[in-house]
Amino acid sequence: MKNYFSSDFKLGVLGGGQLGRMLLTETQKLDIYTVILDGNSEAPCSQICNEFHQGDLLDFDTVYNFGKKVDLLTIEIENVNIDALDKLEKEGLTIYPKPSSLRIIQNKARQKHFYTDNNIPTAEFNHYAYLEELKHSYENDIIEFPFVWKSAQFGYDGTGVKVVRNYNDLQSLPDGECIAEKLIPFKNELAVIVARNTDGKVKTYPVVEMEFHPEANQVEYVICPARIDSQVAEKAREIALKVVSDLDFVGLLAVEMFQTVDDKILVNEVAPRTHNSGHYSIEASYTNQFEQHLRSILNLPLGNTESKLAGIMVNLVGTEGYTGDVHYENIEEILKIDGVTPHIYGKKTTKPFRKMGHVTIVNKDINEARKIAQQVKETIKVISK
Template sequence: MKNYFSSDFRLGVLGGGQLGRMLLTETQKLDIYTVILDGNSNAPCAQICNEFHQGDLLDFDTVYNFGKQVDLLTIEIENVNIDALDKLEEEGLTIFPKPKNLRTIQNKALQKVFYHEQGIPTADFTRFALKEDLEKAVLENTVSTPFVWKSARFGYDGNGVKIVKSIDDLQNLPSGECIAEKLIPFKNELAVIVARNKAGEIKTYPVVEMEFHPEANQVEYVICPARIDETVANKARKIALDVADAFDFVGLLAVEMFQTEDDTILVNEVAPRTHNSGHYSIEASYTSQFEQHVRSILNLPLGNTDSKVAGIMVNLVGAEGHTGDVIYKNIEEVLKIEGVTPHLYGKKHTKPFRKMGHVTIVNTDVNKAREIAQQVKETIKVIAK
């Protein structure tokens, strides 16, 4: 086995945001030399990685030249130049997740087509090359409202997704490739993180339940374990494994799902990386999702995915009406509460709904943890000076 530890091995990471910052905690524990590429000189990883390169993740030459300087390449964001990754892979660089997986996943239309072809249960959808084609379909009643509009590319944290109740709701949306997806009445939004290494060892984390902010369409709470029936949880884990298998995936795959009124499980979308729905694992699991990501891409034995205690994650996002240098108001109050751990992402500048950090609450009782999470949410405020 290759010596990754305290050696001249160079792990490259495309993206230097908060996911990369939390990944660095694990590479530092194992003394793995980590090289980061990000477009922002003040990225959360910039000051704490072994080596930082500033450059455009969507530029072919930048990504290709970066890849030539590392021994293995991974990502913390999927919107990267795939053509450059294809060339690097052809030339012998190991890249996980695989470029072909990223190409499918970074385009929501291709992702949905893939599920359809592979027999993975997902909401019915129609694909459109341009928003104008979708408008025409609505006018001609070949697509009926309400439905969910999704931009094929560059959607994140609630951007690129909108519930369309009438044709007027399409007016201010960007043109370009999109899908119109059937609006699913669901009981719960669930997620399962699957880890798989090159040797084929595969593990799933427990099913988590996600509660969303109604306006921002961002996750507010992640609850582990999900408060659902065991048979539903088993079904969700089985489908998540089927998705990873269909992709022949290596790395960490977060599978987001809907639990419908009749307990059918439908795949919504996936993220080919560490994910917001797994942040609870830093405090609550035997192996955090970030350590597991390192283990999976380096083909090391996978760690125990069980939880030690119930864990709830609360996202810290910029308060509405506040833009500027950040202040975490009342953080001292939440630090007084037992089982509460804040994680701040190193972003000095806040704006409305920007992800600035998260707080984990651990407790032996998931319902008690949820109560404390509510208290934390109501106490700490991300404001500007």
């Protein structure tokens, strides 16, 4: 086995946001030399990695030249230049997740076609190259309101996704390649994180349940374990494993799903990286998702994914009406509560709904943890000075 620890091995990471920052906690534990590329000189990783390079993740030359500096390349965001990754891979650089997997996942339309081609259950959809085609489709009664519009490229955290309920909503959509997806009445939004190493060994984390903010379309609470029937949980796990297998995926894959009113499981979308739905694992699991990501891409034995306690994660996002130097109001109040751990992402400037951190609540009792999560949510506020 290659020596990754206290050696001249260099791990490259495309992206230097909060996911990278939390990954660095684990590379530091194992003394793995880590090199980061990000477009922002003040990215959360910039101060704490071994080596930081500023550059555009979508620029071919920037990504290609960065890849030449490292021994293995991974990502913490999927919006990267895949052509550069293809060339690097052809020239012998090890890249996980594989560029072929990223190419499918990066485009929402391609991702949806992958599900239908592989008999993976997902909501019905239509694919359009231009917005005009979508409008034409509506005018000819091919689709009807309401439906979910998704931009094919570069959508995340509520951007590039909109529920279209009427003609005014349709008129206000941006142009470009998109999909129109049937609006699914669902009971729960669930997620399963799967880790797979290059030997093909696989581990799944417990199914989690996600509660969303009604306006921002961002996750407010992630609850582990999900409060669902064990048969539904097993079905979700099996479908997540099929997605990973069909993609021949190496790394960590977060599979987001709907549990419909009649207990069917439909895959909504996947993220080929550590994910918001796994942040609870830092405090609650035997092996957190960031350590597991390293284990999977370095082909090390995968760690125990079981939880020690019930865990709930609360996202800390910028309060509406505040932009400027960040201030975490009442943070000392939540620190008084047992089992509460805040994580601050190192972003100096807040703006409405910007992800600034998260708080984990652990407790023996999931219902008690959920009550404390509500208290935390109502107490701490991300405002500007």
